[in-house]
Amino acid sequence: MKLNIKTPVLVTVSIVLIIVSSMLRPEGSTLLGALQTLLLGLGILGCLMAFLRFAKSGNSKGKDINKGKSKSKGNSKGK
Numbered sequence: 001m002k003l004n005i006k007t008p009v010l011v012t013v014s015i016v017l018i019i020v021s022s023m024l025r026p027e028g029s030t031l032l033g034a035l036q037t038l039l040l041g042l043g044i045l046g047c048l049m050a051f052l053r054f055a056k057s058g059n060s061k062g063k064d065i066n067k068g069k070s071k072s073k074g075n076s077k078g079k
Contacts, residue, residue, distance in 0.1 A: 004057065007050050014046030 021039035026032035 007053050007057075010046055010050040010053070014043045014050065017043035017046065 017039050021036045021043060024032055024036040024039070026036050
């Protein structure tokens with residue numbers, strides 16, 4: 001079994017970005033408001049990328065199993 005450490009790190013960094021963005025108080029400062037929006041966007045994007053990576057890794061294992069079954073069916077038809 002292959003251990004992929006990138007997905008948990010991506011989720012952790014994304015959650016930290018979301019928490020930091022919620023701690024900023026941009027009252028009266030356009031620059032802080034833009035920074036807060038940017039950090040929140042990066043956090044949400046990171047979470048979505050981690051979810052897609054997780055879904056893709058689970059989906060590829062199922063495809064490998066199905067490929068093995070289809071090969072045996074193809075050989076039986078040729079005989």
